Amino acid sequence: MIKRSEEVATALAEGRPVVALESTIISHGLPQPRNLEVARELEGLVRAGGAVPATIAVLDGVPRAGLTDEELVRVATEPGLRKLGFRDLAPCATLKLSGATTVSATSFLAARAGIRVFATGGLGGVHRGYTSVQDESADIDTLSRTRITVVCAGVKSILDVPATLQRLETRQVTVVGFRTDTFPGFYLHTSGEPVDWRIESAAEAAGIMRAQDALGGPETALIVANPVPQDEQLDPALHDRVLAEALQAAETSGVTGQAITPYLLEYLVEATQGASLAANLAAVRGNTRLAAEIASSWTPEN
Numbered sequence: 221m222i223k224r225s226e227e228v229a230t231a232l233a234e235g236r237p238v239v240a241l242e243s244t245i246i247s248h249g250l251p252q253p254r255n256l257e258v259a260r261e262l263e264g265l266v267r268a269g270g271a272v273p274a275t276i277a278v279l280d281g282v283p284r285a286g287l288t289d290e291e292l293v294r295v296a297t298e299p300g301l302r303k304l305g306f307r308d309l310a311p312c313a314t315l316k317l318s319g320a321t322t323v324s325a326t327s328f329l330a331a332r333a334g335i336r337v338f339a340t341g342g343l344g345g346v347h348r349g350y351t352s353v354q355d356e357s358a359d360i361d362t363l364s365r366t367r368i369t370v371v372c373a374g375v376k377s378i379l380d381v382p383a384t385l386q387r388l389e390t391r392q393v394t395v396v397g398f399r400t401d402t403f404p405g406f407y408l409h410t411s412g413e414p415v416d417w418r419i420e421s422a423a424e425a426a427g428i429m430r431a432q433d434a435l436g437g438p439e440t441a442l443i444v445a446n447p448v449p450q451d452e453q454l455d456p457a458l459h460d461r462v463l464a465e466a467l468q469a470a471e472t473s474g475v476t477g478q479a480i481t482p483y484l485l486e487y488l489v490e491a492t493q494g495a496s497l498a499a500n501l502a503a504v505r506g507n508t509r510l511a512a513e514i515a516s517s518w519t520p521e522n
């Protein structure tokens with residue numbers, strides 16, 4: 221059902237490191253035409269880190285792990301590409317449609333394809349105003365039942381961060397800070413919320429993955445929370461001001477459901493004249509490099 225590219229299949233068969241990359245960030249999270257450059261750049265960063273990139277998406281009903289450049293172009297430019305969570309995979313396959321995969325669908329497909337490490341920007345989570353709209357990203361549910369390591373800069377700061385951390389605790393998802401004692405804030409170096417565990421190296425992340433397997437129990441994820449460097453973060457005052465505006469604008473225009481995350485991200489890019497985009501990209505780049513390092517530490521031969 222999942223089509224692995226030859227390069228990805230060979231690397232996995234030979235026990236060489238592979239890093240999964242998601243496609244929603246490309247199709248729905250970043251503006252065109254920059255998104256295609258970024259998609260290519262991220263694959264290059266994985267290679268530079270000694271691993272094989274496996275960008276994941278569904279094309280003409282076929283879930284794929286590892287895309288050709290032509291397929292990457294489709295993900296970045298095809299109009300009307302769907303945004304797919306795990307629950308959307310079966311209908312998309314049956315109707316032979318194409319879509320970009322979120323953290324939830326990417327984690328599921330990566331694990332099924334035999335890939336253990338995945339890099340993204342910021343996870344989905346509990347939205348502000350949860351008590352009235354009950355919008356909690358399916359990312360959390362999938363991570364509570366999928367054996368995958370996700371390297372991210374925390375959860376998107378458009379969310380209710382403390383509520384999201386609480387949900388991750390309830391759902392038994394392991395969260396560690398990479399060289400930090402506080403949970404990163406996506407565009408911001410820190411969200412100010414404490415994180416219970418701190419690690420200093422990719423080798424320690426790989427050690428935790430082995431311990432997860434040795435312990436058994438529910439097949440939960442490991443979140444490696446890697447902050448955007450302080451000097452590349454979005455100015456916190458600008459962030460807070462523009463985010464308040466964005467949330468207000470979303471409410472006024474009645475945007476909800478799947479559309480809310482892309483709406484807010486795009487609003488921030490425009491209102492900060494690209495500064496939020498720069499911080500987002502810095503975060504994703506750092507996560508991709510670290511994911512390649514973790515994948516390299518984790519493979520059996522190392």
Ligand code: PSU
Nearest residue numbers: 244245249322323341342344357478481
């Ligand atoms: N990280 C980014 N940009 C994004 C996303 C993550 O830097 O666009 C995407 C991921 O695919 C994540 C999704 O799974 O946003 C969450 O969407 P929702 O809140 O609708 O579950």
Ligand code: MN
Nearest residue numbers: 355356357477
């Ligand atoms: Mn949602």
